[in-house]
Amino acid sequence: MLHVALANIKTYARRYIAVILAVAIGTAFLAATLAVNTSTRATLKNSLGDTYKNADLVAFQDWELAPDDPDFKYTELGLKQVQQIRELPQISTAYGTAFVSGELRTADDGYGVMLQPVSAEQNLGGMELLEGRAPLNSNEIILDDEHAQKMLVSVGDTVGLTGADSATRDVKVVGIQRTSTDPMLSGYALVGMQESAWEKSAGESAQFQNIVIDARDSVPAAQQALAAYLAEHRMIDVSVMTADEKVINDVAMLTDGTDQLTIVLLVFALVALVVTGLVVVNTFNVVIAQRTRELALLRTLGAKRQQIRSSVLIEALVIGVVASLLGVALAVALMAGLIQLVHVMVPSMSYATLALNTTGLVVPVVVGILMTVIAASLPARRAMKLAPLAALRPFDAASVKNRAGKLRIVFGILLTLAGGGLLAWGAIAGSLPIAFGGGLLSFPGILMLASLFVPASVFGIGKLVAGRSVAGKLAALNAVRNPGRTTATATALLIGVTLVSMIMVGGQTAKASLNNSIAGEYPxxxxxxxxxxxxxxxxxxxxxxxxxxxxxxxxxxxxxxxxxxxxxxxxxxxxxxxxxxxxxxxxxxxxxxxxxxxxxxxxxxxxxxxxxxxxxxxxxxxxxxxxxxxxxxxxxxxxxxxxxxxxxxxxxxxxxxxxxxxxxxxxxxxxxxxxxxxxxxxxxxxxxGGVVENAMFSQVIDVLLAIVSALLAVAVLIALIGVANTLSLSVLERTRENSLLRALGLKKKQLRAMLAQEAVLIGGVAALLGLVLGVVYGLLGAHATLSAIGEMSYEIPWLQLALVLVVSIVAALLASVTPGRRAAKLSPVQGLATE
Amino acid sequence: MTSETLPLTEYAVSARGLTKSYGHDSTRVEALRTVDVAFARSRFTAIMGPSGSGKSTLMHCLAGLDTADAGEIIIGGRDLMTLNDDELTMMRREQIGFVFQSFNLVPTINAKDNILLPLSLAGKSHDREWFNTVIDALGLRDRLSHKPHELSGGQQQRVAVARALLTRPEVVFGDEPTGNLDSRTGAEVLSLMRTSTREMGQTIIMVTHDPAAASYADTVLLMKDGSIVGQLENPTVATVTEALASLAE
Structure with a gap:
C-alpha cells in the first residue's frame, strides 16, 4: 500500500499545501520556544563566562555547603586568602572578583562605580587592557572602555575617587580595559585599582565573591592542593569548581525566570498545536470523503481494512515529517535572523548566541509528526470502515450525518458543568487558581459540545443573512452540509478568538477596576x-x-x-x-x-x-x-x-x-x-497622582495584552489557514455541483460570492461564538483575580472585540479568494465531466 | 451586424461554420469541422454518432457551455459567440434548459427548489399555473419536498426535465438523459420529453448513442469525424441502427 499512499500524495500534493503550512507553523512555534530557551542559556553562558574566560578554577563561598547552624561563622574570602592561595606551588595565578561600590568624580559630574583589585602579575583581575597599562601605585586606576567614553575620561586624566571608606583622593587613569559582557557587571562602570589600594578603599567590605585561579601545570593537582588548603583552614563552606562548572551554576541561578517564560510560551505553543490538530483532522476527513470511490475500489480489488488504514496513516506520516522538518527549519531561520538583528542593532550584545540542542530540534519534529498521525487516525478509521459497495454508489450524498458520539457529549456536559461550577465558585470566592482550574475544565468541555451548537448557529445565522438571495441560501446550506467538518473548522478558530477576547475583556476590566481603586485612593x-x-x-x-x-x-x-x-x-x-x-x-x-x-x-x-x-x-x-x-x-x-x-x-x-x-x-x-x-x-x-499611576498600570496591561494577543495570533492564523483549506477542499468536492449551477445560470461572480459567504459564515460565526465565550471567561476571570483588591468595574472593550470580529471575517473572505477563483475558472463542461 | 438585429427565424437554434479543435500540433483533434446546422422550433432532434464524432462537443457549443473556435450560433436571435461569460450565463438561465446524464440536481435542496433554481437565480417568480402543468405532466407532485438522494434515478431525471421546461426556454438540451436509467424508466422519461414537444411546443436537442432513445425523436442527425453526415426523419430503432452501421463502414 506504500506506493498507493505515495502516489496519492504526489497526485494530490496541492490539497496538502495548506495542512503542511498549518503543521509547519505549529511546529515552528514549538521549536522557536525551545530555541529561545537554549539560546538564552547559551547567551548567558557566553556573557557570564566572560569573567572566567581564561581561568581554570573558581573558589567561592557556597551557602549550600554551610551547616545548618545559627552560630556558624561563614568564611570570608579576602585578599589574605587570595595571597595564601597564590603561594600554593600548584597554582600559577589567583585573583578575587568583588562588588565594592564607590564614586568617581570628573570635573563635571559624579558616577557610581564598582571597585575591583587588579594586579599585573595576576592576570590583571581578569581584565583585558585596550590601552595604557596596569595601575602600579595607589594613585593609579584603570577604567572600562564604555564608561570611560560616557564620562569623557581618557588615559592621563585625573579624577576623584571615593571608596567604601568614604575617603576621596585624586587618582590618575593609566589604562582602559574592555567592558565586561557579564550581565552581572556590565551595567557598572568598573574601576581597577592596585590590590593594596583597593583593600583600603573597600574597607570593611573588602571581600571577594569569587577567587579565580589558574593552575600551574595540571588542573586536578591544583584542585587537590586547594582542597587541602581549604581543609587545613577549616573553610568547609567554600566550593571549588572548574570555570565551566561555575558558569553552568551561575546560568542555572539566573535562568529560573527564563524557564518560567518557556513554560508560558509552551502553553501558547500547545494551543497552536491543538488548533493545528483540528486542521489536520479536517483535511483528512475531506480528502478521504473525496476518495471514497477510490478507496472502496481498492477494497473491492482485495485491499484489507488494515491496508486502507495504513495507507492513510502513511500519507499522514509523510506530511507530518515534511511539515515538521519545514517548521523546525523555519524556527531556526527565524531565531538566527533575530540574533543577527540583535548583533546589527545592538553591537554591545555581540555575545548573543543562537544555540540549538538535539532535544530542542528533535522534540518539535517528533511532536509535529505524532500530532499529524494521531489527528489523522480518526479519519483513517472512518476510511477503513468503508464498504466495497460504496464504489458503486451512484449519488453524491447531499449531507453527511455525523452524529457526535454519545460518550463525547456526556463527557462534554460533565466537564462543562464541573468546570463552569468551579469557575463560578472561583469568581465568587475571588480565587484565581480555582477559577483557572474551572476554565481549564470547562473550555474543552464546551469544545466537545461544539457539534451541538456550531452547525446550528452557522445555519441559523446563514439563513438570516441570506434573505432572498439563492447564492446566500445555498451558501448557508453548504456551510452545514458536513456538520462535523464545519464544527472542526469553526472550533479551530473559536479557540483562538475565545482566548484573545478573554484576554482583552480581562485586561480592560482589570484596567477599569484598578482605575476605580486608584481613584478611591487618590482624591x-x-x-x-x-x-x-x-x-x-x-x-x-x-x-x-x-x-x-x-x-x-x-x-x-x-x-x-x-x-x-x-x-x-x-x-x-x-x-x-x-x-x-x-x-x-x-x-x-x-x-x-x-x-x-x-x-x-x-x-x-x-x-x-x-x-x-x-x-x-x-x-x-x-x-x-x-x-x-x-x-x-x-x-x-x-x-x-x-x-x-x-x-x-x-x-x-x-x-x-x-x-x-x-x-x-x-x-x-x-x-x-x-x-x-x-x-x-x-x-x-x-x-x-492617580492619573499617573493609572496611566502606568494601563500601559503595563496594554503591553501585556499586545504580547499575549500576538502569541495567540499564531493560533488564529493557523485556524484561518484551516478555513481556506476546508473551503478549497470542499470546492474540489463540489466541482460537478458548482458546474451544474453554472450551467443553470449562476454567474461567476455569484459563485465566488457563494463561496465567500460560506467562508464568512463559518469564520464569522466561529468568531462570534468565540467572542461570547471570551467575554464570559474574561469577566469571570477578572472577577476571580481582582475582586479582592477592591470594587470591580466591568468594562467590555467593544471596539477591540469588533476589530477581532472584523479581522476574522476579512480573513475568512481572503481565505475564500483562491478556492473561489479556482471554482469560477472551471468551465461548466469540464466540471461536469469530472468524475 | 449586432446580435440584437438578427431576425427571428423558424429555427430555434442555428449554427454556421462552427469549428472547434483540441490540443496542439501533433495531438490536434478537430472536433467540429465547419458545421452548419439548424434546429426547427417545436421539434425533438437527436444527434447520434460514434464515440469521438463530435456530437457532445456540438451540443456543448450550441448550449453555450463551451466555446467554439469560429462560426456563429444563433439562439433567440442572439449570436452566442459574441457574448461574454455573464451574458452567456444569462442566456443559459433564460433561453436554454439542460438535462444531463447524471448529477442533474443540487444535492442540498429539495426537488421543488431544484426545479425552481434557474428562476430563483434570475430572481424571478414562477408562473404557478405553468408549474402545476409541468409537475403534473411529469408526475412529480408527491415528490416535491424530497431531497435528491431520496429520489430514484428516473424521478431525478424527471425533476431535471421539469426544471428545464419550467423557464419555457428556447431550447432544452439533453446529454444522454437516459444513459443512467434502466430501459423502462428511460422510456418513461423519453415519452415525457416527446410529449413536451408535441403538447407544449418545446424544442429539444438530445445527444445519445442509444438507437432506442433516438427513436423517440422527430429527427436524427448523424455525425462522424466532426461533421454532420446524414439525417433521418421519423426514425425507428431499425432505421437508426442501420444508419449507424453504415456510418461505421
Whole structure:
C-alpha cells in the first residue's frame, strides 16, 4: 500500500499545501520556544563566562555547603586568602572578583562605580587592557572602555575617587580595559585599582565573591592542593569548581525566570498545536470523503481494512515529517535572523548566541509528526470502515450525518458543568487558581459540545443573512452540509478568538477596576510637589495659574505642607500636615468629603483602627474626620496650618494640586506630566497622582495584552489557514455541483460570492461564538483575580472585540479568494465531466 | 451586424461554420469541422454518432457551455459567440434548459427548489399555473419536498426535465438523459420529453448513442469525424441502427 499512499500524495500534493503550512507553523512555534530557551542559556553562558574566560578554577563561598547552624561563622574570602592561595606551588595565578561600590568624580559630574583589585602579575583581575597599562601605585586606576567614553575620561586624566571608606583622593587613569559582557557587571562602570589600594578603599567590605585561579601545570593537582588548603583552614563552606562548572551554576541561578517564560510560551505553543490538530483532522476527513470511490475500489480489488488504514496513516506520516522538518527549519531561520538583528542593532550584545540542542530540534519534529498521525487516525478509521459497495454508489450524498458520539457529549456536559461550577465558585470566592482550574475544565468541555451548537448557529445565522438571495441560501446550506467538518473548522478558530477576547475583556476590566481603586485612593488627579525650594506663596500661586492655562488641565489649587509640633502619642515631635485653600481645593478634589473646614483635620485611615474624635497638634485641639482616600498627609485648611506651632521650617514645602480633563488618553497624560514638570521646573517624578499611576498600570496591561494577543495570533492564523483549506477542499468536492449551477445560470461572480459567504459564515460565526465565550471567561476571570483588591468595574472593550470580529471575517473572505477563483475558472463542461 | 438585429427565424437554434479543435500540433483533434446546422422550433432532434464524432462537443457549443473556435450560433436571435461569460450565463438561465446524464440536481435542496433554481437565480417568480402543468405532466407532485438522494434515478431525471421546461426556454438540451436509467424508466422519461414537444411546443436537442432513445425523436442527425453526415426523419430503432452501421463502414 506504500506506493498507493505515495502516489496519492504526489497526485494530490496541492490539497496538502495548506495542512503542511498549518503543521509547519505549529511546529515552528514549538521549536522557536525551545530555541529561545537554549539560546538564552547559551547567551548567558557566553556573557557570564566572560569573567572566567581564561581561568581554570573558581573558589567561592557556597551557602549550600554551610551547616545548618545559627552560630556558624561563614568564611570570608579576602585578599589574605587570595595571597595564601597564590603561594600554593600548584597554582600559577589567583585573583578575587568583588562588588565594592564607590564614586568617581570628573570635573563635571559624579558616577557610581564598582571597585575591583587588579594586579599585573595576576592576570590583571581578569581584565583585558585596550590601552595604557596596569595601575602600579595607589594613585593609579584603570577604567572600562564604555564608561570611560560616557564620562569623557581618557588615559592621563585625573579624577576623584571615593571608596567604601568614604575617603576621596585624586587618582590618575593609566589604562582602559574592555567592558565586561557579564550581565552581572556590565551595567557598572568598573574601576581597577592596585590590590593594596583597593583593600583600603573597600574597607570593611573588602571581600571577594569569587577567587579565580589558574593552575600551574595540571588542573586536578591544583584542585587537590586547594582542597587541602581549604581543609587545613577549616573553610568547609567554600566550593571549588572548574570555570565551566561555575558558569553552568551561575546560568542555572539566573535562568529560573527564563524557564518560567518557556513554560508560558509552551502553553501558547500547545494551543497552536491543538488548533493545528483540528486542521489536520479536517483535511483528512475531506480528502478521504473525496476518495471514497477510490478507496472502496481498492477494497473491492482485495485491499484489507488494515491496508486502507495504513495507507492513510502513511500519507499522514509523510506530511507530518515534511511539515515538521519545514517548521523546525523555519524556527531556526527565524531565531538566527533575530540574533543577527540583535548583533546589527545592538553591537554591545555581540555575545548573543543562537544555540540549538538535539532535544530542542528533535522534540518539535517528533511532536509535529505524532500530532499529524494521531489527528489523522480518526479519519483513517472512518476510511477503513468503508464498504466495497460504496464504489458503486451512484449519488453524491447531499449531507453527511455525523452524529457526535454519545460518550463525547456526556463527557462534554460533565466537564462543562464541573468546570463552569468551579469557575463560578472561583469568581465568587475571588480565587484565581480555582477559577483557572474551572476554565481549564470547562473550555474543552464546551469544545466537545461544539457539534451541538456550531452547525446550528452557522445555519441559523446563514439563513438570516441570506434573505432572498439563492447564492446566500445555498451558501448557508453548504456551510452545514458536513456538520462535523464545519464544527472542526469553526472550533479551530473559536479557540483562538475565545482566548484573545478573554484576554482583552480581562485586561480592560482589570484596567477599569484598578482605575476605580486608584481613584478611591487618590482624591486628587495630580500633585506637583516643590520640595527643596523656599516656600513663596505668591510664586506658587503664579505657577498654579500658569499650569491652569495648559491644555488638559481643568482646575488648580495650591497647598502648603509642613510639620507641626506634637507631644505624646505616636507622632511625638513632628507631625506632617498639608494645608489647603478650601475654596479652590474643593474644585480639584474628587471627593468633597475631604475638604477640611477651619479647625478640622482630615485623617487618612486605611487600617481601620479607631480614631479619637479630637486630636491635639501644634498646641491646638482639632476635630477629626476620617477618610480612606489618601494624599499621604493629613489635611487642614491653610489658615488652620498657619495658626499651629510649626516644627522644623526646613521641612516646609509648597505645591500645586491639579484636576485634569476627564478623557485624556494615557499618552496625553504622560505628555502632560512632562509639560507640567517643564513649566514647574521640577523632575517629572515630582508630579504624581492617580492619573499617573493609572496611566502606568494601563500601559503595563496594554503591553501585556499586545504580547499575549500576538502569541495567540499564531493560533488564529493557523485556524484561518484551516478555513481556506476546508473551503478549497470542499470546492474540489463540489466541482460537478458548482458546474451544474453554472450551467443553470449562476454567474461567476455569484459563485465566488457563494463561496465567500460560506467562508464568512463559518469564520464569522466561529468568531462570534468565540467572542461570547471570551467575554464570559474574561469577566469571570477578572472577577476571580481582582475582586479582592477592591470594587470591580466591568468594562467590555467593544471596539477591540469588533476589530477581532472584523479581522476574522476579512480573513475568512481572503481565505475564500483562491478556492473561489479556482471554482469560477472551471468551465461548466469540464466540471461536469469530472468524475 | 449586432446580435440584437438578427431576425427571428423558424429555427430555434442555428449554427454556421462552427469549428472547434483540441490540443496542439501533433495531438490536434478537430472536433467540429465547419458545421452548419439548424434546429426547427417545436421539434425533438437527436444527434447520434460514434464515440469521438463530435456530437457532445456540438451540443456543448450550441448550449453555450463551451466555446467554439469560429462560426456563429444563433439562439433567440442572439449570436452566442459574441457574448461574454455573464451574458452567456444569462442566456443559459433564460433561453436554454439542460438535462444531463447524471448529477442533474443540487444535492442540498429539495426537488421543488431544484426545479425552481434557474428562476430563483434570475430572481424571478414562477408562473404557478405553468408549474402545476409541468409537475403534473411529469408526475412529480408527491415528490416535491424530497431531497435528491431520496429520489430514484428516473424521478431525478424527471425533476431535471421539469426544471428545464419550467423557464419555457428556447431550447432544452439533453446529454444522454437516459444513459443512467434502466430501459423502462428511460422510456418513461423519453415519452415525457416527446410529449413536451408535441403538447407544449418545446424544442429539444438530445445527444445519445442509444438507437432506442433516438427513436423517440422527430429527427436524427448523424455525425462522424466532426461533421454532420446524414439525417433521418421519423426514425425507428431499425432505421437508426442501420444508419449507424453504415456510418461505421
Amino acid at each position: 486628587v488627579d495630580l500633585t506637583v510637589s516643590l520640595y527643596e525650594r523656599a516656600v513663596n506663596e505668591a510664586k506658587t500661586q503664579d505657577l498654579a495659574r500658569e499650569l491652569g492655562s495648559l491644555d488638559g488641565i481643568e482646575e488648580t489649587s495650591t497647598f502648603l505642607a509642613g510639620s507641626v509640633e506634637t507631644k505624646g502619642g505616636d507622632n511625638e515631635g513632628g507631625f506632617s500636615l498639608m494645608g489647603v485653600d478650601p475654596q479652590t481645593f474643593s474644585k480639584v478634589v474628587l471627593d468633597q468629603n475631604i475638604v477640611p473646614e477651619d479647625g478640622q483635620i482630615i485623617r487618612f485611615n486605611t487600617g481601620g483602627e479607631e480614631q479619637p474624635k479630637k486630636l491635639t497638634v501644634g498646641g491646638r485641639e482639632l476635630d477629626v474626620k476620617v477618610s480612606s482616600a489618601s494624599l499621604f498627609q493629613d489635611l487642614v485648611t491653610k489658615d488652620t496650618l498657619e495658626s499651629l506651632k510649626t516644627g522644623d521650617a526646613a521641612d516646609e514645602y509648597a505645591g500645586v494640586l491639579i484636576k485634569v480633563a476627564p478623557d485624556l488618553s494615557n499618552s496625553e497624560i504622560t505628555a502632560l506630566v512632562e509639560q507640567i514638570a517643564d513649566v514647574a521646573n521640577v523632575e517629572s517624578y515630582m508630579v504624581s
